[in-house]
Amino acid sequence: DTGVSQDPRHKITKRGQNVTFRCDPISEHNRLYWYRQTLGQGPEFLTYFQNEAQLEKSRLLSDRFSAERPKGSFSTLEIQRTEQGDSAMYLCASSLGVDSYNSPLHFGNGTRLTVT
Amino acid sequence: TQLLEQSPQFLSIQEGENLTVYCNSSSVFSSLQWYRQEPGEGPVLLVTVVTGGEVKKLKRLTFQFGDARKDSSLHITAAQPGDTGLYLCAVGNQFYFGTGTSLTVIP
Numbered sequence: 437d438t439g440v441s442q443d444p445r446h447k448i449t450k451r452g453q454n455v456t457f458r459c460d461p462i463s464e465h466n467r468l469y470w471y472r473q474t475l476g477q478g479p480e481f482l483t484y485f486q487n488e489a490q491l492e493k494s495r496l497l498s499d500r501f502s503a504e505r506p507k508g509s510f511s512t513l514e515i516q517r518t519e520q521g522d523s524a525m526y527l528c529a530s531s532l533g534v535d536s537y538n539s540p541l542h543f544g545n546g547t548r549l550t551v552t
Numbered sequence: 553t554q555l556l557e558q559s560p561q562f563l564s565i566q567e568g569e570n571l572t573v574y575c576n577s578s579s580v581f582s583s584l585q586w587y588r589q590e591p592g593e594g595p596v597l598l599v600t601v602v603t604g605g606e607v608k609k610l611k612r613l614t615f616q617f618g619d620a621r622k623d624s625s626l627h628i629t630a631a632q633p634g635d636t637g638l639y640l641c642a643v644g645n646q647f648y649f650g651t652g653t654s655l656t657v658i659p
Binding site for chain 1: 594
């Protein structure tokens with residue numbers, strides 16, 4: 437399977453702990469995106485990378501959130517000092533190029549985070 | 553404020569009925585995409601529309617991009633239980649998503 441993979445699928449953590457999620461995009465895709473989604477709502481944009489460069493970060497993203505893509509391949513999303521409001525599905529997606537028309541998003545199946 | 557507003561938020565219909573869902577904005581976009589998401593999975597692309605007034609058909613699904621490229625609609629004919637899911641529109645190189653329409657088709 438050469439789709440986008442995310443690990444872990446589920447994470448339960450206690451408030452105040454740090455968590456890290458991993459995303460492996462489709463290998464030839466140079467853009468990688470992170471989204472947060474709550475039940476029944478559309479995905480909320482968090483950040484995206486072009487190769488290893490982080491091009492944009494949502495203003496909604498607090499400084500407890502950080503994402504990296506050190507070698508332009510896999511990416512990690514870390515949440516420090518988790519809060520109950522961080523409970524959500526975290527989705528990763530990748531795309532081939534710059535033009536959204538020619539390069540749709542391919543999503544992973546997400547990491548569901550529960551903060552107790 | 554949401555860049556893209558979708559309506560209705562929830563829709564529950566009987567198998568065989570027709571339906572239309574909407575994606576609206578006050579901004580103009582060069583293209584717009586529709587995705588469908590099933591529970592426990594990521595969204596999957598259905599279609600991309602580019603030209604104002606464009607109509608695209610995908611089997612029983614008909615997509616239209618508004619003339620001014622600010623809005624779009626998705627019409628489903630003779631809905632089937634397999635159409636159940638969250639329908640999302642998205643725009644921009646950052647792929648900003650709308651609020652979503654959750655569709656349930658009852659057998």
